[in-house]
Amino acid sequence: MRFLFLTPGTGHFFCGSCLRDDALGRALEALGHEVSVAPLYLPMVLEREEPQEPAVHMGGINVYLQQKSRVAGMIPRFVRDLLDSPRLLRWASRRGNMTDASDLGELTVSILRGEEGRQAKELDKLIEWVLKQPRPDVVVISNAMLTGVVRRLRDTLNVPVVVTLQGEAPFLDGLAPADRDRAWSTLRVRAQETDAWIAVSSHYGDEMKTRLGLPTERVHVVHNGIDVADFTAPAAAPSAPTIGYLARMCRDKGLDTLVEAFAQLKERGAPPGLRLRVAGVQLREDQPFVEEQRERLRQSDCLGDVDFLPNIDRAQKLDFLRGLTAFSVPARYGESFGLYLLEAMAAGVPVVQPRHAAFPEILDATGGGLLCPPEDPAALADALLELLNDPAHATRLGERGRAAVHDRFTSRRMAQQVAEICKGLASPTPS
Numbered sequence: 103m104r105f106l107f108l109t110p111g112t113g114h115f116f117c118g119s120c121l122r123d124d125a126l127g128r129a130l131e132a133l134g135h136e137v138s139v140a141p142l143y144l145p146m147v148l149e150r151e152e153p154q155e156p157a158v159h160m161g162g163i164n165v166y167l168q169q170k171s172r173v174a175g176m177i178p179r180f181v182r183d184l185l186d187s188p189r190l191l192r193w194a195s196r197r198g199n200m201t202d203a204s205d206l207g208e209l210t211v212s213i214l215r216g217e218e219g220r221q222a223k224e225l226d227k228l229i230e231w232v233l234k235q236p237r238p239d240v241v242v243i244s245n246a247m248l249t250g251v252v253r254r255l256r257d258t259l260n261v262p263v264v265v266t267l268q269g270e271a272p273f274l275d276g277l278a279p280a281d282r283d284r285a286w287s288t289l290r291v292r293a294q295e296t297d298a299w300i301a302v303s304s305h306y307g308d309e310m311k312t313r314l315g316l317p318t319e320r321v322h323v324v325h326n327g328i329d330v331a332d333f334t335a336p337a338a339a340p341s342a343p344t345i346g347y348l349a350r351m352c353r354d355k356g357l358d359t360l361v362e363a364f365a366q367l368k369e370r371g372a373p374p375g376l377r378l379r380v381a382g383v384q385l386r387e388d389q390p391f392v393e394e395q396r397e398r399l400r401q402s403d404c405l406g407d408v409d410f411l412p413n414i415d416r417a418q419k420l421d422f423l424r425g426l427t428a429f430s431v432p433a434r435y436g437e438s439f440g441l442y443l444l445e446a447m448a449a450g451v452p453v454v455q456p457r458h459a460a461f462p463e464i465l466d467a468t469g470g471g472l473l474c475p476p477e478d479p480a481a482l483a484d485a486l487l488e489l490l491n492d493p494a495h496a497t498r499l500g501e502r503g504r505a506a507v508h509d510r511f512t513s514r515r516m517a518q519q520v521a522e523i524c525k526g527l528a529s530p531t532p533s
Contacts, residue, residue, distance in 0.1 A: 113195025207281025216250030447503030470503015
């Protein structure tokens with residue numbers, strides 16, 4: 103089959119959705135399918151080098167300008183093309199806050215309106231490019247916030263369009279109230295035009311079926327998978343007991359909850375030599391929050407026992423995971439999956455997660471860790487202490503999680519399931 107992927111990029115930092123989409127595309131190619139990827143808004147940031155960076159469509163600068171001023175629609179085509187330069191978009195992404203939902207409400211609604219929104223000319227450019235490519239059998243769209251392009255794609259190509267459900271709800275719920283309500287209302291209407299939806303967890307699929315009014319038969323669940331080839335278990339336990347965190351360094355991901363739990367563990371005096379290592383994306387707007395966590399650690403006289411490792415690459419990430427005793431990203435919002443859990447468990451590290459969102463589903467499927475009440479540093483400290491004080495138990499959980507991920511949560515398995523769904527849509531059974 104021939105797939106066309108539409109995936110929004112971030113410009114300058116790793117994101118779980120981009121890594122998942124890239125792993126899916128490469129796994130589909132390994133299975134013999136053809137995959138074309140069209141980054142939207144900003145260039146993608148991947149853990150591998152590409153021989154040639156693909157062009158960006160509906161570039162973020164043009165999209166923003168056309169939202170802010172109708173005069174921007176009069177900019178000559180050649181200038182708009184120049185503004186879609188990946189190098190320029192990367193530069194712009196480092197200087198603007200691209201993640202604060204409270205400032206992006208009107209733009210989000212307009213994008214969801216597709217050909218009826220202010221970015222209609224950018225959508226026209228995307229369709230023009232699509233028509234120059236080999237005709238795909240299926241179009242796969244990374245998330246529901248891109249659903250505004252579905253109508254034009256279906257009308258133009260007359261092929262099925264599949265949309266992944268991964269992480270939209272927390273973003274949309276974070277919009278200003280008036281924009282939030284308009285965004286959800288617009289998305290509910292546009293959602294009916296999509297041929298199928300692929301949710302990354304049953305929990306999130308059920309939530310979005312309810313919120314978007316989606317028919318059950320059109321929503322499929324395919325758990326995320328990762329390329330496990332270079333995730334190796336450590337040859338020996340770390341020299342000091344070490345708790346790890348690998349996600350964006352922000353409040354939504356619960357870093358402050360983990361820092362408080364760590365401070366409490368140190369205040370209890372157990373176990374000796376305990377360390378915390380915090381790795382992952384740190385954006386400019388995250389720096390004040392990270393400094394607050396440093397100050398909390400200073401107050402507990404344990405800042406020297408904590409390492410902050412912002413924006414590490416894949417090789418550094420693999421080394422980081424091999425040096426952990428336990429792992430936790432106590433996200434406080436409704437996480438649709440949490441790719442970082444698969445990465446930790448693939449390295450044989452037991453995890454401790456809040457008992458909400460998709461986390462119970464993932465731990466039930468893998469057996470690779472423990473659950474605790476959400477947003478409760480003391481309960482998190484107790485669960486981590488259970489692993490730290492019982493190495494044999496921690497090892498059993500780590501081995502169980504590692505076996506499950508390497509067997510059932512691989513990018514190959516994910517690709518096989520997605521291909522089967524898309525095959526059924528592209529070649530429907532005669533009635």
